[in-house]
Amino acid sequence: MAEEQKQGQEAPAAAPRAEGGAPSGPPSGGHGGGHSGPRREGGREGGPRREGGPGGGPGGPRRGKRQYFRKKKVCKFCVEKMDLIDYKRADILSQFVQERGKILPRRMTGVCARHQRWLGVAIKRARNIALLPFAGSAAGSTAPKAVEAHKS
Amino acid sequence: MEERLYDLIFIARPATPEDEIKKVVTSIEHACTEKGGKIEKAEHWGTRKLAYKVAKHREGMYYYHQIRTTHGELITELERRLRVQDSVIKYMTIRLDEDLKRQKKLTEKREKRAARRPRRPAATPAAPAAPAPEQQAAVS
Numbered sequence: 001m002a003e004e005q006k007q008g009q010e011a012p013a014a015a016p017r018a019e020g021g022a023p024s025g026p027p028s029g030g031h032g033g034g035h036s037g038p039r040r041e042g043g044r045e046g047g048p049r050r051e052g053g054p055g056g057g058p059g060g061p062r063r064g065k066r067q068y069f070r071k072k073k074v075c076k077f078c079v080e081k082m083d084l085i086d087y088k089r090a091d092i093l094s095q096f097v098q099e100r101g102k103i104l105p106r107r108m109t110g111v112c113a114r115h116q117r118w119l120g121v122a123i124k125r126a127r128n129i130a131l132l133p134f135a136g137s138a139a140g141s142t143a144p145k146a147v148e149a150h151k152s
Numbered sequence: 153m154e155e156r157l158y159d160l161i162f163i164a165r166p167a168t169p170e171d172e173i174k175k176v177v178t179s180i181e182h183a184c185t186e187k188g189g190k191i192e193k194a195e196h197w198g199t200r201k202l203a204y205k206v207a208k209h210r211e212g213m214y215y216y217h218q219i220r221t222t223h224g225e226l227i228t229e230l231e232r233r234l235r236v237q238d239s240v241i242k243y244m245t246i247r248l249d250e251d252l253k254r255q256k257k258l259t260e261k262r263e264k265r266a267a268r269r270p271r272r273p274a275a276t277p278a279a280p281a282a283p284a285p286e287q288q289a290a291v292s
Contacts, residue, residue, distance in 0.1 A: 081262065084255040087246070088159075088216075101203075129161050129244045130212065133203040 073110020077119075085118045087125035090132060097123060101133035157192070157252065158219045158227060162234050162243035163212035166199055172239045173213070180217060183229050189221035207241040218248075 076095075077085065087093070096104050096111065096119055103123055106116045126132040160180070164173055177194070184191055197214035206212060219226070227245050234243040 083258040083262075084251055125244075125246060127203070130163065130202040130204060130206055130242060 075110060075112035075115055077115040078112055082115075085115065085122040087122040087129075088131070090126055093119070093123050093126050093132060097132060101127075101135045155220055155222050155249070156224070156247060157249040158221070159246045159248050160217040160219055160230060160243070161245075162215050162240050163202070163206065164215065164239050165207075165241055166209060166211040166213060168213065168239040173215070176234070176237050176240060177215065179233050180230060183226060183233060184219060184221070187221070187223050187226040187229060189219050189223065189226045191217055192220050193218035209241060212241060 085092075096109055098104060103120060106113065111119060123132060127134050162176070164176070181191065183189070193216070195216040197216060199211050199213050202210055202212050219230075221227070231243065231245060234240050
């Protein structure tokens with residue numbers, strides 16, 4: 001692996017050298033009018049690149065987005081000082097579960113790491129005793145209903 | 153063996169006659185008394201919608217027991233009995249005491265911390281003191 005990485009590092013390093021060598025080649029080879037042409041082109045190309053490099057265009061909006069005020073999420077369980085998340089309280093647990101039954105990530109709900117750990121355990125326990133769905137409850141509940149309707 | 157606390161939940165078929173459910177509950181009680189367990193709580197949650205189909209049923213009657221025991225075999229015995237019952241479509245036992253112990257520890261820690269803090273709130277007596285002189289001025 002280390003060797004591959006080294007080779008990878010060398011390859012990009014070698015490429016610029018080759019590029020650097022190529023522009024230097026034509027001026028040395030060509031004389032008179034040939035000189036001015038490539039040099040001017042090089043200068044024009046260099047200009048836009050420099051403008052793009054600092055990221056005045058794309059970089060600006062990104063910084064602007066970061067400046068948006070983001071409401072700081074606070075862990076609900078910490079606020080209520082819960083030291084135990086009861087798996088029997090399906091009403092609480094269902095707030096931290098998607099419609100399909102997926103456990104919502106911490107970055108969405110703002111739950112702290114410790115409570116998220118307990119929450120995961122509680123949700124899994126609740127799933128075991130049919131208080132919460134495992135997955136796909138939305139599709140699972142509609143399809144059988146239709147079948148039952150046909151039968152009746 | 154130290155004492156342990158368990159949650160025992162079982163779901164019965166929605167249209168089970170009461171006699172059968174009584175049978176199940178009494179068999180649980182019998183097993184507890186035989187093997188040296190104690191039922192701390194016994195609740196009936198009523199008929200609830202199941203989150204997914206269990207044995208082709210969308211609803212089920214939930215029964216909840218909290219059992220304290222020093223003998224682990226009691227739990228295996230209870231699970232065996234529930235498995236045999238036809239009216240029971242799902243059951244679950246969960247060990248609770250470790251979680252409760254952790255909870256106790258954390259609440260104690262929090263209370264200790266809360267007891268240490270209340271040195272700061274010295275600013276509150278200053279607020280009622282301020283309006284008092286005004287009242288005096290109004291009187292005079």
